[in-house]
Structure formats: structure tokens, C-alpha cells
Amino acid sequence: MSAVAVLRLPLAVDLSGFVKLLQRMQVPHRVSEEQGEQVLWVPANISEDVRALYERFPAGDPDHQLDIPVAKTRTRPGFVEQLRLAKATALVLLLSLIVGAVTLLGENLDTMHWFTFLDFRVVGEYIHFTPLADSLAAGQWWRLVTPMLIHFGFLHLAMNGMWYWELGRRIESRQGGINLIGLTLLFALVSNYAQFIFSGPTLFGGLSGVLYGLLGHCWIFQTLSPNRAYRLPRGVLVMMLIWLLLCLSGLVSMIGFGEIANAAHVGGLLVGCLTGLLGGLYNRRKLAVQNRM
Template sequence: MSVVAVLRLPLAVDLSGFVKLLQRMQVPHRVSEEAGEQVLWVPANISEDVRSLYERFPAGDPDQQLDIPVAQTMRRPGFVEQLRHSKATAGILLLCLIVGAVTVLGENLSTMHWFTFLDFRVIGDYIEFTPLDEGLAAGQWWRLVTPMLIHFGFLHLAMNGMWYWELGRRIEARQGSINLIGLTLLFSLVSNYAQYWFSGATLFGGLSGVLYGLLGHCWIFQLLSPNPAYRLPRGVLVMMLVWLVLCLSGLVSMIGFGEIANAAHVGGLLIGCFTGLLGGLYNRRKLAV
């Protein structure tokens, strides 16, 4: 649904009363500040009605004299309905489940080597990795992204799956399935290569680098082009960033959580912030036209 700027007013004008009236009427809207003005955005199909409403009630309806019927509370969509609107998100998670079953959550090295960043073979108690350039020369380009499907243990898979379901659905709802898949592959590529560049030939995997990419994307996109779909609770953002700092400090590994792919987390967050910047600026410019 396209939105248009229905009002452009000086910052000195008090728009709070009219905004409260729109909230009572459950009219979709948002207010932004641009070039020293406050701009009210509404769906294009109701823009004339909102403009007429402002002409009649510029201060809103503080005494609530208007008879506005109370709308029925919207029913929260069920799980099946959410799946129907989040096919790409569910598809990525299904692939993680399949790979988790095939690799026995990282226990079966004979199958896990199909999905790792570097191919390898087990020689006694040692693992011999194939150099990256040899793997790419052999056409094994899928290895650049498939480590995101590998998980080491049920808790690893459950936590990553929960966060991907939460963040992936938001992006799919606002930007579509193709964009979500494209961003997921991009974040996986960057975070995997960052981890390889930092740690060398090691076994690593999981969606966490992608998750930090999705988080950074939603965060910066929302700052530049606000939308309810990307409005994350502040506590979620703070918690994820604090967790990143704790992992970087080495404390998480010290207390028994194992080795953490810190480079993948940082790489994912940085590329996610970059795509959020590009997407947010593009969307903001598109809305202003």
C-alpha cells in the first residue's frame, strides 16, 4: 500500500492532538521530520479524507465529542496463517532442520563436510581441510553460504531458529520473500568469509551471523524509514548488542558456551547496517516523491 504526505507543517505547530484523533480512529499514519517541517504520512486512498479531517479538527478532539465506534480487537493470526505469509522464512528454517537431521547436529562429520565453508576429510584424530581456492575451482560455490545451515546441538538450532523466525518474518512482510532470501544469502556470505578470514581453516556454522545482519538491517532501516513491521523493542536491540560485546570479551567462552564465531557476528552486523542504510534511504526518498 502506497503512502503520501498529506500535511507538511512547521515544527512549531502542535500536531499531537490531531495524531491522537487518528489513533482513536485507528487510521494508519506516521509523522516524520524533514527539512525543518513535520510531515504526516497516510495511505494514498484516504489522504483526502485525512486532509478534510484536519481542516475541521486541527487540534484533534481533546474532549472526545466525536462519536467514534470502538473497533473490534484484531485477532492474532494463527501459526498456519503466519506460515502462509512467511514462506521464505519458514523455508530457510526447514533447510536448517533438514541439515541438522542429516548431520546429527554436527556429530556426523561424514555428512557435515558437504555444508562446511571448506571441504575436509578426517585422517585419524585430525581433520585435513581443502584450500578455499581448490574448492571454488571445483565448482563448490555453495560452501560460501551453506555453513549457516549447520548447527551444533539442539540449543544452538533452537535459539537461532527462534530469532530468525522473529526477524525474518518482519523483513519478508515489508520487503518480500525475494529480498529476504537475497539478504540472507548476502549476510551468510559476508559473515562466513569474515569468520574464515579471522580464524582460518576451522569448523564453524550457524545462523547467528545472518541474525546479526537481519538485526542491523531492521535497526538502521527503521531509523531512516519508520514502519511498524521493523519496530523492535529497545530491549531486544540492547540485549543482542550486549551479547555481542560479551562474546567479543571472551567471557561467554570462558563460562562454557564453547567457541563463538565473533567475526561472523561482527561481519553480519556491519553488512546488515549497510543494507539497512541503503534500503532506508531508498525507501525514504521513494515516499517523498
């Protein structure tokens, strides 16, 4: 829910009593100082109620005359409830599990070739790749995004699935399931094509390029238009960026983690930062217009 400025008062006005009243009523709010004024921000859907409350109780309720019921303690939703609130996130993970099962996590080449960026056939000990143009001419456009569903090993699937569940739910709760699916497909397209351009005809897959896109989107969006959903712990952001640098250095491959799709990671991060920039600027402008109304 976007926040709007409901009150703009001189710094000399004592707002502490009213803030305490809002705290007792468990009303989401924050106070900032801007251009010599103190500004009270609340969710847009309750702005008129808060403004009316201030007109009646500008000093708050120091004598506790108002009968404010104690709110029930919010409990963390169970797993089923989380699934209901994150249908799009769960759908992508379910598809990843299904593809992981039918491809035996990369071991079954007879089924995996339907999901790879380039179609291929195995001849003896060699893999012969079909040019991308031929596959697209045959109507196999899904290949541009389906490599994100391929995973090579249980650990690969588990780690990518865990991070997609964490980042995907944040975006779905803030921008909706349709936008999450759209961003996921965009990040998959860009990261897959970047990896193809960089490495040529090879087998690659995984959600990691999409994950770096989601990370970049949340990071830049939150920087430009702060909101609780995209507020990532600084340690998470630093860890993901350090991991990217370690992968680019070649150290991760040297210690036995296999070949890393570095171009997919970088491509995903860059396009994610771009969508975060556009989304953050749009949301900040929308809030500015609402505040002037």
C-alpha cells in the same frame, strides 16, 4: 506501507477534532511539527481519502453525526497464518532443521562435510581440509553460504531459529520474501568468509552471522526511515550488542559455551548496517519525492 504527508497546516490551525475523527475511524496516522507547520502523515494508499475527508470535516465530527461502524477487534494470527505470511523465513528455518537432522547436529561428519565452508575428510584422528579454490573449481559454490545451516547442538539451533523467526519475519513483511532470501545469502556469504579469513581451516556454522546482519539492517534502516516493522525494543538491540562484546572478550568461551565465531558476528553486523544504510536512504528519498508530488 509507506506514509505520506497528506496535510501541511500552520500551527495555529486546530487539528485536534480531525485527529479524533481519524482515531474513531481507526485510520493509521501521526502528526509531526516541521519548519513551523503541523504535518499529518497517513499510509499512501489512503492519502486521497483522508484529504477528501478533511475537506468535508476539517473540525472533525464533534457531535458524532457520522455513522462509523465499530471495527472488529483484531486477533493475533495463528501459527499456520504466520507461516503463510512468512514463507521465506519458514523456508530457511526448515532447511536448517533438515540439515540439523541429516548431520545429527554436527555429530555425523560423513554428511556434515557437504555443508561446511571447506570440504574435509577424516584420517584417523585428524581432519584434512580441501582448499576452497579446489572446491569452487569443482562447482561446489554452495559452500560459501551453507555453513549457516549447520548447528552444533539443540540449544544452538533453537536459539538461532528463534531469532531468525523474529527478525526474518520483520524484513519479509516490509521488503518481501525475495529480498529476505537475498539478504540472508549476502549476510551468510560475508560472515562465513570473514570467519574463514580470521580462523583459517576450521569447522564452523550457524545462523548467528546472518542474525547479526538482520539486526544491523533493521537497526540502521529504522534509524534513517522509521517504520513499525523494524522498530525493535531498545532492550533487544542493547542485549545483542552486549552479547557480541562479551563474545569478543573471550568470556563466553571461558565459561563453557565453546568456541564462538566472532568474525562471522562482526562481519554480519557490518554488512547488515551497510544494507540498512542503503535501504534506509533509498526509502527516505522515495518518501521525500512522494511528499513533493
